Amino acid sequence: MRSAVSSGAGASPEDTEQPSSSLSSLSLSASRERVQAPRPASGPTSRAPGARLRAWVELLRVPALFTVPGDALAGAAAAGVRPNSRTLLAIGSSLCLYEAGMALNDWADRAEDAVDRPHRPLPSGRVRPAAALVAAGGLTAAGLALASRAGRRPLAVAGALAATVWSYDLVLKRTPAGPVAMAAARGLDLLLGGVASGGDTRKAVPSALALGAHTLAVTTVSRQETQGGSPLAPLAALATTTALTWSLTRDTRTT
Template sequence: MIAIARPMPALSTLLRLGRISNLPTVWTNVFAGSIIGGGARPGQLMLVLSAMTAFYVGGMCLNDFFDRAIDSRDRPGRPIDAGEITAGAVCAIGFGLLAAGVVLMMPLGLAAASCGTILAATIVLYDLWHKGNPLSPIVMGLCRALVYIGSCVAVTGGLSNTALIGACALASHVAGITYAAKQEGLDRVGKLWPLLMLAVPLLAALPGLTAWPVLTALVLLLAADARAVYLLANKPVPGAVPLAVSGLIAAICLVDAVAIAGVVGNSAVAAICVLGYPLTRMLQKIIPGT
């Protein structure tokens, strides 16, 4: 039997699979989790950034792998359905990147490696069981919370209360996004009350409103959330739900800016996180973020 060599998938296919346009939100998560946790040594930070990038891209690949049958019906044109890459290759890339993420966390200590392992397992749980699971927004929120927690543990060796509070606020925001995203294929949103979870980071920042960096970051986050809720509630244009979801994903960077400004008062680093929002929005115009 003659083996037929398959062409390598195009770079654009791999970028779409990994939803790399959303990576700035992961990087600002790492900055926030490590800085509000009390440490940010450059060498450690680079390892954590690399690990969390691998976890995110791997998780996105596995999302396409496990959803391939549903995507062929609801979202035709995704890379596997379009024949741009085989399901087996996507599975291998996804699990390979999750394993790489765990390996990258190992030099940072047993606790960091354990956090990485738990994050990888939670990602797989979400990808396997998010369709039809009413708790899937909570599971996705936990995935992002573990980025904060893992980053803090990796650079400090422990978990601070401030990092844990920040992780809970971030988890609420992401759970709200995930609820909206579950309706994205239908371009509709049913009950809007779960979107109240988006308010948790805003409420958590209220004690620090006397400082201008916190107020600035909070106003930007409020504006981004308000625009997304308007799109979800009124659907003024076709594709309003995907537009809102993409905007809320980008606003994760603003959640991180609020956390840094409120806990550390570091306006420079908070500003870097703020810049992650327009960077993500720009990249989403090139590579779809959902």
């Protein structure tokens, strides 16, 4: 301590003032850097205006909704009636159940999507899994409520359709029964339009079967291309579609 103090006491005035000046300049420089440093973003991108809405649009695949009303309209035509107000209820029910399936699909696949599709709304954190599941339940309830406004029989068909959608997303998607469930969903969707519109349901059944068979063939062939396996399943599905189409064409010509 004595040597340090004595060495400081023996220094010239210029030497003693230099450290103080250096410290002052460093302090001033640091303060300027703090002032000029850019401020961090106010929050994650998911909180930006419209980001939450875009995430839900992506989750529910909203642009695909334009393909949904065709089934109910085809069902009304197959039942021999023109579209009416109850057909609109069937379309609304189909739209809700379709969107419920979209939300439930991403909820069920959230672990797989975290690895293969991390940009999807759930693994990226833009939509919470619990919110997606609640949305699926709410949309299912809305679809059943709309179908009930058209009558008990449309409600029964919509109930079967909802059960098929939930079974497919949660259990059957990756099983051999997956294409069958998908085919049943499309057929029931068409049948819902025929039953709700008040036409002859028996006339709509062949069209529902044909649409289901077509969906079965397409889904089976698609799965065959992605997963591989025996070609017998897609060939059988294609044969069924051909047979049903030929039968419907023959019945139309004879009536």
